[in-house]
Amino acid sequence: MAKPLLSIISSSHSETLIIILSLFLGSFVQSKTLDSDTQVLRLIKKSIDPTSIPSYSYIGSWDFSVDPCESSGGQFLGILCSYPSDNSSSRVTAIDLDPIGYDGFLAPAIGNLTELTILNLHNNKFRGPIPPTISNLKKLTIISLSQNFFTGSIPDEISQLKQLQSIDLSENNLSGFIPANISGLRSLTYLSLSRNSLSGRIPDLSGLWRLNILDISINQFYGIIPKLPAKLRTLSASQNAISGHITPISSLQLLRNLDLSNNRLSGPIRQEVLTLPQIIRINISVNHFTIFEPIRNPGRETHLQLLDAHTNQLHGHLPASLTMIENLTSINLSHNQFSGPIPMEYGEKLGSPWKTLFLDNNFLTGNLPQRFSDGTIKPVRGSLANNCLSCAPTIPLCSGGQRPASECVSRNDGSQ
Numbered sequence: 001m002a003k004p005l006l007s008i009i010s011s012s013h014s015e016t017l018i019i020i021l022s023l024f025l026g027s028f029v030q031s032k033t034l035d036s037d038t039q040v041l042r043l044i045k046k047s048i049d050p051t052s053i054p055s056y057s058y059i060g061s062w063d064f065s066v067d068p069c070e071s072s073g074g075q076f077l078g079i080l081c082s083y084p085s086d087n088s089s090s091r092v093t094a095i096d097l098d099p100i101g102y103d104g105f106l107a108p109a110i111g112n113l114t115e116l117t118i119l120n121l122h123n124n125k126f127r128g129p130i131p132p133t134i135s136n137l138k139k140l141t142i143i144s145l146s147q148n149f150f151t152g153s154i155p156d157e158i159s160q161l162k163q164l165q166s167i168d169l170s171e172n173n174l175s176g177f178i179p180a181n182i183s184g185l186r187s188l189t190y191l192s193l194s195r196n197s198l199s200g201r202i203p204d205l206s207g208l209w210r211l212n213i214l215d216i217s218i219n220q221f222y223g224i225i226p227k228l229p230a231k232l233r234t235l236s237a238s239q240n241a242i243s244g245h246i247t248p249i250s251s252l253q254l255l256r257n258l259d260l261s262n263n264r265l266s267g268p269i270r271q272e273v274l275t276l277p278q279i280i281r282i283n284i285s286v287n288h289f290t291i292f293e294p295i296r297n298p299g300r301e302t303h304l305q306l307l308d309a310h311t312n313q314l315h316g317h318l319p320a321s322l323t324m325i326e327n328l329t330s331i332n333l334s335h336n337q338f339s340g341p342i343p344m345e346y347g348e349k350l351g352s353p354w355k356t357l358f359l360d361n362n363f364l365t366g367n368l369p370q371r372f373s374d375g376t377i378k379p380v381r382g383s384l385a386n387n388c389l390s391c392a393p394t395i396p397l398c399s400g401g402q403r404p405a406s407e408c409v410s411r412n413d414g415s416q
């Protein structure tokens with residue numbers, strides 16, 4: 001291209017030709033981005049309070065005197081474009097804003113950026129509804145609107161965006177239900193709705209067959225645990241009002257991290273859950289579980305490292321079978337109704353590998369296993385306080401004292 005231009009300029013009619021040339025270049029620059037995409041960017045900027053747009057921010061750099069996709073240097077930060085190899089217009093393919101505190105609404109015109117694959121407005125002050133026009137963004141793979149002030153419900157239309165791989169709507173003020181059809185998003189691997197005011201029953205999510213991470217914690221979901229995606233590795237559902245039994249979890253053969261704390265689950269803690277083949281951390285604290293099922297030989301190694309089941313209604317003897325789990329290091333069974341003696345087997349695990357052992361606030365009785373008073377074991381974080389034990393105050397785990405005799409009288413026998 002350079003060669004013909006130079007030969008034109010060197011010709012005798014250079015003045016007129018330079019004018020033609022500059023007209024050509026001018027129109028070339030202006031038409032590079034699809035006009036409608038440029039309009040949408042203007043509207044997005046216009047829907048944000050200008051006092052919340054510092055000059056050094058990405059949107060502060062949006063200067064419409066140049067073409068959004070052709071600009072260079074500090075202009076139009078936070079935008080990616082496609083550059084078609086034919087001479088069709090460039091399109092905006094990503095909006096990835098800085099977490100600067102932009103305060104405003106998300107313009108419904110966003111739906112016209114039909115080539116958008118990434119929309120990230122994380123950690124700003126966007127408020128108002130998520131515009132249903134996002135249903136036009138058929139190529140969207142990642143949407144993150146987390147840590148804003150979006151209100152209203154999750155648009156049902158989100159279920160039509162079949163390319164979505166990641167949805168993060170956490171830490172907003174969204175209400176209403178999870179769209180039932182969301183289960184049709186076959187490419188989704190990450191879904192976080194945590195810290196909103198969402199409610200209702202959790203729909204059957206088993207259709208999200210590629211989902212690895214599901215976080216619905218800190219909402220107002222109720223009802224039973226639904227069918228869940230088979231490939232789930234992390235499930236966080238803490239601080240809801242989920243009830244019923246834990247049994248559906250036992251089908252999640254790839255699960256590594258489970259947090260169901262602070263719900264209304266009841267019945268037995270199933271041994272199938274404690275011995276899931278990949279499980280590492282289980283937090284089922286602050287629920288209404290009553291029975292700790294003994295772990296029978298699961299026929300394979302159990303990888304569990306952390307078990308937090310504090311503040312339930314677990315009764316009977318402490319589960320001696322916990323000692324069968326090779327790499328368990330942290331156990332919290334405090335604030336339950338366990339009774340009877342501390343199993344002798346616990347002594348062998350104390351200090352190594354058991355580094356954390358909270359058994360406080362139960363109704364345990366009798367003497368401690370020999371090893372608990374052995375000065376040579378590694379220090380253990382934990383507590384045996386507020387039981388009915390013979391616990392010498394010189395032993396650090398015993399600090400805090402035991403229950404008064406009056407609380408121990410009727411329960412000093414194992415009730416299993």
Ligand SMILES: *[C@@H]1O[C@H](CO)[C@@H](O)[C@H](O)[C@H]1NC(C)=O
Pocket residue numbers: 036037039040043109112
């Ligand atoms: C967005 O698309 C709609 C429907 O095609 C059209 O009416 C509207 O003018 C477009 N808005 C912009 C900013 O391009």
Ligand SMILES: *[C@@H]1O[C@H](CO)[C@@H](O)[C@H](O)[C@H]1NC(C)=O
Pocket residue numbers: 086087088
């Ligand atoms: C591409 O540009 C050339 C020259 O500028 C023009 O002749 C051609 O028609 C254009 N093609 C398309 C598909 O617009």
Ligand SMILES: *[C@@H]1O[C@H](CO)[C@@H](O)[C@H](O)[C@H]1NC(C)=O
Pocket residue numbers: 156157159160181
């Ligand atoms: C949900 O899926 C059903 C059945 O496929 C369909 O009839 C319905 O229109 C969908 N709803 C939405 C909001 O997409």
Ligand SMILES: *[C@@H]1O[C@H](CO)[C@@H](O)[C@H](O)[C@H]1NC(C)=O
Pocket residue numbers: 149173175197
């Ligand atoms: C969230 O919405 C509720 C009402 O829907 C309102 O009472 C509450 O103040 C809102 N919280 C925030 C942080 O905006």
Ligand SMILES: *[C@@H]1O[C@H](CO)[C@@H](O)[C@H](O)[C@H]1NC(C)=O
Pocket residue numbers: 238239261262283284285286306308
């Ligand atoms: C388990 O969940 C409770 C309540 O949500 C929380 O306070 C506690 O720190 C969690 N335990 C661990 C070990 O993370």
Ligand SMILES: *[C@@H]1O[C@H](CO)[C@@H](O)[C@H](O)[C@H]1NC(C)=O
Pocket residue numbers: 301302303304326327
């Ligand atoms: C326990 O931890 C050791 C060392 O990290 C590891 O080699 C071993 O495979 C683990 N065993 C189980 C059952 O997870």
Ligand SMILES: *[C@@H]1O[C@H](CO)[C@@H](O)[C@H](O)[C@H]1NC(C)=O
Pocket residue numbers: 308310311330332334335356358
């Ligand atoms: C165990 O639960 C008690 C509350 O019952 C809490 O104070 C303690 O921090 C918990 N310990 C761990 C390691 O989770």
